[in-house]
Amino acid sequence: MMGESVYKVPGGKLLRVQLSASDGRIDGVVITGDFFLHPEEALDALQEHLKGHVIKEQPLAETIGLFLKDRDAFFIGASPADVAKAICMAA
Template sequence: MHKYSMLLISKNYLMELVKMLKAEYKAEGGKLIKVQMTKRGNKIDSIKITGDFFMHPEDLIDELEKALLGCLLNEDVIVETIERFIKDRGAVLLGAAPEDFAKCIIKAGGGDG
């Protein structure tokens, strides 16, 4: 096998491993949640959460994303992680609930929770 062939196989393998997963979910109140993430096995490897919901203070969304890294792709575990984060930080979430975020994350991860 040529060096170029090995490189191509490796690149394709790595691209498959780090495929960007995306989902959108509309919360009951009408607010939209968008998730872009990668996973490793059945855990969150990287995640970006956007949408028209509100979290106060606003800069906590970045910290929430960090808190979700390594989290098992299970709806109950994700809800518990988000609820604990909100309580510990004294954050206020408006327009969406932790369950809405979990549903969007599970949808992006390709599972049903």
């Protein structure tokens, strides 16, 4: 299954997600938009890290949050919950 979403974070930035999934799990995901992620290279690593994860908003938000914490990375204009929501919207 392929899907796309566009999500405007209330008071924040725009997130675009292209999602490839099967059996309720992420096969591949591309996250773009006008948000910032510091450091920038964490985005590619995050997209790779999400492969195989179940497409459910709360577990994804927790996974994204832990991933960022482990790498001292952070979003500007979005949160892990916002990214998880955009991913689920694309499913």
